[in-house]
Amino acid sequence: MGGTYPEVWAMTDSIATISLVAIFSALSIIRVARVFIRKRFPFDSYLGYSWLFFLSLTVAELISFSIGIWILALVSFWAIREYFSLIDIRLQDRLAIFGAYLSIPFMYYFIQIDWYGMFIVSIPVYAFLAIPLLVALGGKKTEGTVFSIGSIDFGLFLFVFCIGHIGYLSLYSSWMAALLVVNVLICDAAICIVRRKIITVWGRLIASYFLPVPLVVVISLALSGWTEIPDQHSVILALMIPVLVIMGHQAGRYVKADLGIKEDLLIPGRGQILDNLQSLLYAAPVMFHYIRYFLK
């Protein structure tokens, strides 16, 4: 009697791992198929970034958490590199940008060693203190300093700090992170569909919320055995995530428009990465802190 209980757990555990690998393999097949099918789908870049996240989670689960987290660090690097390539930097801001790149390993290291207190202040305190100084040390021109500090800090916060929350979430449990990525993917897909079919602003807003909600709730509840999130919290999170995704899209739309990115001409290096990650930027930190506050 005493022996069966852990056995059942071990079994569901391995099923959980196998499912993770299965999702990852499915996404990989889609990616490989993309190479042969030359036709571009509007949505396949989203599948691409999900593939990256699942790669990170699968590696974390099967091989080592450290390697998985550094794959995520690479995603942060690509995202912020694209952002820095798009904004108007002055030549003397280059030192600060170098510092911003350095803060990626700085932060991900604290995730790797599970030091929450330091992780949460790494960028909002230390990196944000370093960057104005680096901007000041970089050159003599004072004009535009405020804009430079602001735009570098903003990029660092969104594309390193917010993405880093997914990493810390996967430290709690790979399936929590997987749930987040899957739910956000569903919301993204819903928004893609809604944008083509509905023109009125309010119609779009309501449809992009209510279209994905049933599926997100069902998935959250179905996976609650693996994510170990109690049912009531699963439902609350599932109701929250679509809102956060819509918020991310709205903020991202304005940022992209200002950076001069055309929505119909997204390529890596010119807005595609920002576009793919924008919906996670709000969802990841909020879901992480919700779980940390109520469940840990």
Added chain:
Amino acid sequence: MNKQTDITNWARLLHVLLLRPLVKLFSGINVTGKENLESLNQYIIIANHNSHLDILLLYYLLPVSHIVRTHPVADKPHFSKSRFVFRLVDFFFRPIWVTRGKPDLSDDPFGEIKRIIDDGQNVIIFPEGTRGVPGEMQHFKSGIGRLMSQYPEIPIVPVFLVGPERALPKASALLLPIWNNVIVGPPQLCVGDHREITRHLEDILIELSRSESARRHKRSPQEPRAVKHIAFLGIDGSGKSTASRMAAEAISKSSRICLVSDELQFFEQGEAREIQPLMTEKLRRVISGYAKKAKSLKLYKIPKLMELLLRNKLLEEAERWYSPDLIVMDGSPLLNLLAWSVLYKKEEIDRETCTKALAVLSGRGGDIGHDDPIFNRFPELVHMKRLGLTKLALPDIVVLIDLLPEVACRRIDTRGEQKQVHETADKLERLRQAYLQVCEVVEKDWHIPTLILKGERSREDLCRASIDFVMKSIDTGPE
């Protein structure tokens, strides 16, 4: 021969396995219009040049089989500074080494390049000659046109590179990961005069630079407000202070004027306004007091120089704190300094020397080398350059009141103030000659509107003439 093939094979392998993935993963690269290059067999690539990364990006474009038969044109002395770098560059790119600015006189300057082209190989040329100001394209050197006019049958592939100027700009050794956009334009066949070809190619690159993928976010443009400086020059007692004051008052009816004279004043709507005092101005007055009391020309020199430098600093500060539309100056720090140095030299100074000194002092002498004879003539310039004091403002409009020294002396006498050390007829005459020479340089070589007025006319007359001139020059602009 066998060894040579070996080396080139290694180079090709390293290009494909090392450099290309590095560019892709570290920097990121987007290529638009690659099909323009693929169908060609022999071509010449031209590109804008901003960074040492440029060549790596261009090699990224090439089909693998073309890597070993493509050669960039590179400046040998620049890369020879380090043996290691030279070897590395030579191994990866096998450039055609040339020496910039010193064409090989013994035979054709394009000898080696032509040999390579005749051999059926490809050449990469940066027609700007050198890496310029980041993000700005310089005019093409005529070499590309001269070369291509001899090869009307070989297509030129124009390539525009965006990104390297920020990833690795000229003055920096810090390589940042910044995404590069490479825009390949359609191949061009060039026929005609070499000047036409050069211009045509330059136009094409400018057009590529306007394409969609070269566009980038711009902060709202904050054009620095162009505050025009109007300088009234003249020897002591010529009435330039009065003239500048009257002019400032008159012009201020329509705009905000800052008058930098013996005291700092601000005029708006025809009358003086109270202004926030400036520390620099107080300091300048103290030093100016010392200068006026000086007993000999030698003792006069240092306080006068300091006073002029402070006055120049004052111009910047007045611009910043009072935001005037125009600054009217009683004397110009730059031109006064130059005239005084001519006075101190006690020898004839030709116009060329004067022009050069002006260039150095106003911070526009970028192309004047350290070994230029000007620094032997004026050793002070070396020190000033070292101390960073060579950023004196060049006025936009100059009015010289030319008065005979005898008359000036008489006027100074009637003022009843203590006479300054240089206020004697022969010294003032020399100073007057110096001012005339400086004004000639300013007008002829720097194309700054200059008016020379005879000082014997009445004050009102002088004032009216100078105001008319100033207003006319402001309307037509500085050019």
